[in-house]
Amino acid sequence: MSATTVRPPRSSTCSSRPASAWAFTVDCRPLAIPAFRRMWAASVICAVGGSFSVVAVPTQLFTVTGSSAAVGAAAGVSFAALVTAAVWSGALADRMDRRTMLLAAHLGLALTYAALWLQAVLGGRSVPVLLVAVAFQGLTYGTVLTTTGATAPRLVPAGLLPAANSLSSLVRYGGSVLGPMLAGVLVPVVGLGTLYLFDAVALLAVVWAVAMLPPLPPLPPLPPLPPPTTGTGTGTGTGTEESAAGTEGGGRGTSAARRTLAGFRYLAADRLLVAVLAVDLAAMVFGMPSALFPELARHVFGGTAGGGTQTGLLYAAYPAGVFAAGLLSGAFTRARRHGALVAVAAVAWGLTVVLVGLAPELWIALAALMLGGAVNFVLSTFRTTIVQAHTGDAVRGRVQGALTVVLVGGPQIANVLHGSAGAALQDVTGPLHDAASALSGPRIVICAGGLLTVVTVTAIAWAIPDLRRYIAPAPAPTLTRAPAPAPVLGPVAGPASPVVPADRVSPASASRARAGRG
8 A cells, every 4th residue: 555545534634734723723633543542542641640650759769768869869770771771672663563562561660550559558668679660660661652652653644743743742741740740739648659559550541552553563674775865865764774774783683782783873874863863962951951940049039948939930831831832733733844843943942041041030031941841842743753754664663762862861961961060150150149140150051051052953953954954745635635534553464554654655755855845
């Protein structure tokens, strides 16, 4: 079946332009696809009811030890486990059925929460046991993140990937706000142990949604295409990666380590993917000043020592902006210049960070953070879409694993850099707080980070024209006709998915689109 014969259900048909003002609200077109709708609905349950451990684990560790060092150690263990799982599961997702991997990962995560509930009920106070559970949590969650990202292009057509990613981000960020707030209310009522049980039960909704998917084995490789001409940005992502990863590192008899290295070699050789990940990493490492919010709230905006309203508002402003942008996703998900949008959004994020550092009043800093959250939502939506659509199925798992490492590691590196730089400048500028607050350490570090983001992203976009020239392939003409729906997902007899994914688009049309001629 060719890409042009795949038709979505009637309710998902739309023109390439918004038909009314309602089209600028949440872009719900992917919800017309049954498999995605089930997965998304289950993620809504899990985003709130499955995020209580974010509060429960550090609270229990601090209660048992009385030391924040144990909380920091748990964060380090979780980060190391998650990164390991992202790399390993990415290689595995290119070799086996992704539905099976998702089932195993979600069941493993649910069992981890059940084990945490059991040890809490039994009055467990062993820090090593808690750290082992945290490690298993990181391993299973890293596998979920990586495999889910590699599965999305098999569930929705390429033209709906931006809308699908924005819907997923909307739920993720909304849950990251509501879940911990609800957990804080429930802790004194039901206790920490019950929160773990809630997490385990909520995950069963996702397990059900994954079980309803058809088998998702690796797609048969396409014949290799001639390599793209250097400097033209016309790579199609349809054939060369199958040969590179399949012959060099992805063959049936090769080890997981070799397959992983082959995936990273493919990623490093693709200038568009390198540019996208570099832009995203620069925006997170240089321009994510959350580690300085407590100091900024106290020394610049008059907050109290140990936290207060100002600190809470600074931390809440960014996700609020992200969530608001998600509610207006229809305004940008139909755009096709994905590469330019990634670069522009990253530059805009850097400018909003500079504004936060210069803000004379708290409300200006909050408005800048909300605006920054909105543009970062655009950045994350199209960054994920480019990685999914540009990468062939044979290496999509490993590339998604690298993306997961960047997403998880970027904020961690940012916290270390901003915290260290802020502490160093605090010693120099501390005596000047009363005389000239504009010279305070957090202001200088935040402004410098924003400027570094702008300069770095601009340099990347200039040095790698593939990024700014990248245009997503046009949606199939059938999207405007609303014919009788063909089943998008269902039982399959052969090894291929019944949905024609993004990497099965005509090589000629994909090449023209990515070269800016589509």
